[in-house]
Amino acid sequence: MHIVDLRSDTITKPTPSMLQAMAQAEVGDDVFGEDPTVNRLEEMAAKRLGKEASLFVASGTMANLVSQLAHCGRGDEIILGDQAHTFFYEQGGTAAIGAIHPRTVPNQPDGKIAPHDIEAAIRPDNIHFPLTRMILLENTHNRCNGTPLDVDYMNRVGKLAGSYELKVHVDGARIFNAAVALGVDVRDLTSEADSVSFCLSKGLAAPVGSLVCGSRPFIEKARRARKVLGGGMRQAGILAAAGIVALTEMVDRLADDHKNAGNLAQGLAEINGLSIDPEIVKTNIVFFNITRDDMTPEQLAGKLAEKGVRVLPTGMKQLRAVTHYHITADDIEYALGVFAKVLG
Numbered sequence: 001m002h003i004v005d006l007r008s009d010t011i012t013k014p015t016p017s018m019l020q021a022m023a024q025a026e027v028g029d030d031v032f033g034e035d036p037t038v039n040r041l042e043e044m045a046a047k048r049l050g051k052e053a054s055l056f057v058a059s060g061t062m063a064n065l066v067s068q069l070a071h072c073g074r075g076d077e078i079i080l081g082d083q084a085h086t087f088f089y090e091q092g093g094t095a096a097i098g099a100i101h102p103r104t105v106p107n108q109p110d111g112k113i114a115p116h117d118i119e120a121a122i123r124p125d126n127i128h129f130p131l132t133r134m135i136l137l138e139n140t141h142n143r144c145n146g147t148p149l150d151v152d153y154m155n156r157v158g159k160l161a162g163s164y165e166l167k168v169h170v171d172g173a174r175i176f177n178a179a180v181a182l183g184v185d186v187r188d189l190t191s192e193a194d195s196v197s198f199c200l201s202k203g204l205a206a207p208v209g210s211l212v213c214g215s216r217p218f219i220e221k222a223r224r225a226r227k228v229l230g231g232g233m234r235q236a237g238i239l240a241a242a243g244i245v246a247l248t249e250m251v252d253r254l255a256d257d258h259k260n261a262g263n264l265a266q267g268l269a270e271i272n273g274l275s276i277d278p279e280i281v282k283t284n285i286v287f288f289n290i291t292r293d294d295m296t297p298e299q300l301a302g303k304l305a306e307k308g309v310r311v312l313p314t315g316m317k318q319l320r321a322v323t324h325y326h327i328t329a330d331d332i333e334y335a336l337g338v339f340a341k342v343l344g
């Protein structure tokens with residue numbers, strides 16, 4: 001059966017050149033700072049994001065957690081969107097592990113948090129209140145249709161944070177999707193941020209890992225936080241080798257994923273029983289709704305899966321499809337055909 005797996009870009013498998021690089025990687029003990037391949041990846045990532053230093057970690061969740069632990073202390077407060085991945089999908093590690101208080105403010109449909117909402121949430125100096133320490137932005141915004149947040153907005157929030165002496169962390173799990181979609185250098189999106197994390201293991205197709213980038217003192221704190229979380233890995237160069245290939249060979253091609261996602265959204269918009277505004281799809285994430293009452297998202301996903309098309313139910317009426325390295329333009333055609341058949 002022809003399988004078109006659109007559940008997530010995390011299902012991507014390492015490319016042939018990644019496997020070759022992994023097999024040949026020069027390695028050492030990274031907890032001693034002696035893995036040359038990890039060191040090379042960290043240098044490369046820092047330069048690419050326009051920061052002094054970077055740290056290789058096991059996952060995006062760990063990247064966000066070590067960043068919060070490095071910027072904040074017990075009882076400090078962070079401001080983040082109510083749709084943020086860090087708030088929704090990271091087991092509340094902010095509070096559970098960090099003893100950091102999450103203050104959510106509404107995400108707009110485009111993933112932004114209105115600057116006046118941020119400003120209104122910043123605590124004045126008062127013995128009753130926690131101390132506001134950090135603002136967390138997400139770019140692209142996963143739960144807000146994968147929308148890229150533009151350079152002006154990122155700079156504006158950075159300046160706002162600076163004027164209150166707050167840190168800014170960018171959860172940039174898909175920051176390269178944002179840069180490619182907006183046609184800008186990724187550094188322009190992160191120049192006002194104190195720290196930024198991104199995933200190698202999503203659209204960039206590496207098997208494992210994320211990087212956190214920031215100033216040298218911040219990265220040293222993040223390195224301590226990684227160790228206490230059990231994230232100090234030894235010959236991690238095996239994994240970092242794939243990450244180097246991801247950064248070198250897999251960024252520019254994200255444009256193909258965006259094109260395929262746009263075509264998928266256009267096609268879904270023409271199918272009876274589904275609703276989606278294709279205009280909102282700017283990167284590789286496609287959320288759509290089922291409008292029929294006789295079928296739940298789970299049932300639709302089940303029927304599609306019987307014909308090889310895998311999507312993710314994400315809400316009472318909502319489903320998600322994500323394009324990635326293994327999805328071709330022909331796969332999109334095929335998937336749309338299956339949708340039409342199942343809903344016809």
Ligand SMILES: *Cc1c(COP(=O)(O)O)cnc(C)c1O
Pocket residue numbers: 058059060061062064085086138140141142171173174199201210
């Ligand atoms: C996937 C994702 C993460 C977490 O990454 P994991 O490697 O799955 O832990 C964090 N933030 C965003 C926006 C994500 O999409």
